[in-house]
Amino acid sequence: MVQSAWGSQETQYFYALTPERVLDAVEKSLGLRCTGRTMAHASMENRVYEIELDLDEAPRRSKSLEHLVIAKFYRPGRWTREQILEEHQFLLQLLDVEIPVVAPRVLIDGQTLHKLPDCDIYYAIFPKVGGRSPQELTTEDVEQIGRLLGRMHNVGAQMKAQHRIHLTPEIFLNKNFQYLQGENLLPENLRSPFADLVHRLSEQAKQQFQHSDTIQIHGDCHLGNLLQYGSHFFWVDFDDSMRGPAVQDVWLLLPGRDRYAQQLLSHLLTAYEQMRPFPWESLRLIETLRAMRMVHFAAWIAHRRDDPAFQRAFPDFGTDRYWQQLYRDLVEQEEWMHRPHAWNIHDWNA
Numbered sequence: 613m614v615q616s617a618w619g620s621q622e623t624q625y626f627y628a629l630t631p632e633r634v635l636d637a638v639e640k641s642l643g644l645r646c647t648g649r650t651m652a653h654a655s656m657e658n659r660v661y662e663i664e665l666d667l668d669e670a671p672r673r674s675k676s677l678e679h680l681v682i683a684k685f686y687r688p689g690r691w692t693r694e695q696i697l698e699e700h701q702f703l704l705q706l707l708d709v710e711i712p713v714v715a716p717r718v719l720i721d722g723q724t725l726h727k728l729p730d731c732d733i734y735y736a737i738f739p740k741v742g743g744r745s746p747q748e749l750t751t752e753d754v755e756q757i758g759r760l761l762g763r764m765h766n767v768g769a770q771m772k773a774q775h776r777i778h779l780t781p782e783i784f785l786n787k788n789f790q791y792l793q794g795e796n797l798l799p800e801n802l803r804s805p806f807a808d809l810v811h812r813l814s815e816q817a818k819q820q821f822q823h824s825d826t827i828q829i830h831g832d833c834h835l836g837n838l839l840q841y842g843s844h845f846f847w848v849d850f851d852d853s854m855r856g857p858a859v860q861d862v863w864l865l866l867p868g869r870d871r872y873a874q875q876l877l878s879h880l881l882t883a884y885e886q887m888r889p890f891p892w893e894s895l896r897l898i899e900t901l902r903a904m905r906m907v908h909f910a911a912w913i914a915h916r917r918d919d920p921a922f923q924r925a926f927p928d929f930g931t932d933r934y935w936q937q938l939y940r941d942l943v944e945q946e947e948w949m950h951r952p953h954a955w956n957i958h959d960w961n962a
Contacts, residue, residue, distance in 0.1 A: 779856030
């Protein structure tokens, strides 16, 4: 049975998630009272809140964040309980070997995942950590990130997650495009050429994926999911953790395809190999993975297109202009996929 990137059912909205239910869930799960101070964090897929706890019984240390927690409410219908628990298992195993990630707190009953009563919304509570997404990276930063990524993949290679999705052309290209077709979202004049294009992309992707090893990876490992505090980094948001090739967690950190990106990649992988061998032949997958992500992104918006938050964030989605631009971008992407030396960093460093 082919997996879906969107769960076994259509997702629902968060209408049942009132402020009172958010605070009540945190208090009951931690056995602590909240002060009522709450701040919503930007998140399209889930609902994430920073909540202050009432810890007046102990003097608060300067700059301490112990009185703050992050409550994450998963979009109902997206992930199953088993899939979320495997996300948590990955995070806890990473934390056990001192890889800096933000793992869920153990709740009052010894679990990491609770469910709202009479409502199909799961939630977890995470510690608050300081930091922000890095804007510029020094060579030392890149090397530190490379070593951390290698260590993360050492743990991911040992995991046997049975429920998380797999990053494959069938799921991320074919299944996603079939959804777009089935919902009649494509303009009539683009339906046939779009289908032909995705078919060609899929066939080439299948050939390239035939000999690719897969491990448990972050899956959405861009700089927005990396926090920097001083000289230290924390990985966050493992919501899209999946089985896939290690290079997926590498190329998303790159700022483009130019010489700077090639040099950054060289530093990153040299440091990575201090912790774990990297399959250099998998660099040929970068442009294929980029094409898969483009189709996947369109399908993600399509699945959420009735959500008011998505309508505000993507006002052009579904217009002829949107689909024409996506088609042109994928045509260009197909050209990049046929360039065998697009990511031969040894040539760049010669």
